[in-house]
Amino acid sequence: MSNIAIAGLGWLGIPLARTLQNLGHHVKGTTTSTDKQQKLKHNGIDTYTVEVGEDGIAGNITGFLKDVEVLIILIPPGLRKNTGHNHALRMLQLLKAVEKASVEKVILISSTGVYDDNQGHVDDTVAPQPQTIKAKQLVEVEQLFRNSAKIETTVIRFGGLFGGSRNPIKYLSGRSDLRNGSAPVNLIHRDDCINIILAVIYKKAYGEIFNAVHPEHPEKMAYYTKKAAEMGLKPPQYSSEAEEEIYKKVDSVKLEKLLGYIFQVDL
Numbered sequence: 001m002s003n004i005a006i007a008g009l010g011w012l013g014i015p016l017a018r019t020l021q022n023l024g025h026h027v028k029g030t031t032t033s034t035d036k037q038q039k040l041k042h043n044g045i046d047t048y049t050v051e052v053g054e055d056g057i058a059g060n061i062t063g064f065l066k067d068v069e070v071l072i073i074l075i076p077p078g079l080r081k082n083t084g085h086n087h088a089l090r091m092l093q094l095l096k097a098v099e100k101a102s103v104e105k106v107i108l109i110s111s112t113g114v115y116d117d118n119q120g121h122v123d124d125t126v127a128p129q130p131q132t133i134k135a136k137q138l139v140e141v142e143q144l145f146r147n148s149a150k151i152e153t154t155v156i157r158f159g160g161l162f163g164g165s166r167n168p169i170k171y172l173s174g175r176s177d178l179r180n181g182s183a184p185v186n187l188i189h190r191d192d193c194i195n196i197i198l199a200v201i202y203k204k205a206y207g208e209i210f211n212a213v214h215p216e217h218p219e220k221m222a223y224y225t226k227k228a229a230e231m232g233l234k235p236p237q238y239s240s241e242a243e244e245e246i247y248k249k250v251d252s253v254k255l256e257k258l259l260g261y262i263f264q265v266d267l
Contacts, residue, residue, distance in 0.1 A: 002201070003067050005029070005103075007094065008074035009040060009047060011166060012109075016072070016194050017045050023198075028064055054089040057097055065101035070201060072107045073145075077138065088140040099150045105206050106153040107197060108145050112186055112213060112250045114138045114157060123251045124157070124211040142209075152206040156196060159213035159250055163190030163265070169224050173233040181221030181238030183247040186213045189265035199259040210259075211252040216267050223267070 002025050006013045009029040017027045021044070030050040031037050040047040050059035052075060065071070073094070077087040098106065114128035114135050122128075130136045145153040162168060168187075172178070196212050199205070221238045228235040255261040 002026075002069045003028075004070045004072065004201070005064060005068040006072045006074060007050070007052075007064075008076065009036075009045065010074065010076070011164065012161070012190060012193055013072075013074045014040070014045070015164075015190065016074075016197060019194055019198070021045070028068065030059075030064055052090045052094050054086055054093070057093055061094075061097045062101070065097060065103055068101065068103050070105045070107065071098060071103045072109070072197060074109050077111075077134065077141075087137045088144065091141045092144060095144055095148060099148060104151060106145055106151050107200055108142065108153055108155050110138055110142055110155050110157045112157045112159045112211060112248075114142070115248055115250060117248045118246050119248060120246050121249045121251070122211075124209055124254045146207075146209075154200050154206050155209045156200070157209070157211050157250075158193055159186035159188045159211075161190065161193070162187055163193075166190075167227070167231075169227040169231060169233060169236075172224050172236040173228055174236065176237040178236050178238045179241065180245070180247065181219065182241060182245070183220050184217035184249045185220055185223050185267070186217065186248065186250045187267060188212055188214055191265050192263050195264060196255065196259070196261060199261050203259055205258055208254065208258065210254050211250055212255065213250045213252060214263055214265075214267055215251065217249055218267065 004025050004027050006029040009031050017029050020027045028046045030048050032051045034049050037047045037049045048060055048064040050061050115122050116129050116131045128139055130139045142155050225235045
């Protein structure tokens with residue numbers, strides 16, 4: 001079985017690590033919190049405290065990457081929080097460390113946020129046309145890793161994430177004057193995220209770019225109104241909008257074609 005490392009043990013990284021361990025792999029992971037590191041180690045996950053910054057990496061990155069065959073990067077860009085940091089510079093520091101180690105295969109988790117809304121209906125054969133700072137940095141990170149001569153990288157662009165304690169309707173419930181009620185949802189459940197990562201590993205599908213979004217795209221207003229009713233929550237209210245509005249709808253042609261992947265969890 002492989003030695004697999006996960007940079008970023010969080011909402012997705014922890015259950016992914018446990019799944020890989022149950023399949024017989026040796027798994028390492030990182031967190032930025034010493035307290036969290038101790039808890040994860042206590043629960044049987046070989047965890048390192050590592051923090052990737054723009055000017056370097058704090059922590060035992062060498063030990064974390066030692067003897068690793070596949071590295072899965074789940075470090076959130078943190079660009080929504082307006083921290084002012086440069087995510088691409090941080091990931092360049094990580095790339096330098098990866099290239100010095102023996103790692104040959106990387107799975108880089110990115111986002112469908114690389115596509116601009118004005119691109120309309122896109123799939124994973126369509127090149128992103130990023131317009132925002134966040135989108136441009138995400139694309140820059142993808143290109144950094146894919147252009148490396150020392151590693152082979154597959155990029156997985158996840159849509160909106162849900163599952164476990166995370167459900168978008170919890171944040172939308174009761175809100176009013178929301179925009180884009182006619183826009184399609186582009187969502188994926190955590191279980192499908194994990195299974196798609198496993199499919200890349202077991203099919204050895206490296207050097208690829210995959211969009212990972214559930215193929216069903218109900219309109220936001222109808223979908224979240226229904227979800228609110230199912231959970232006994234107050235539905236969100238959407239404002240009216242212009243009929244000529246262009247909405248982003250993200251699909252994948254490669255998941256089924258190259259991985260034979262069929263989504264497991266309904267919206």
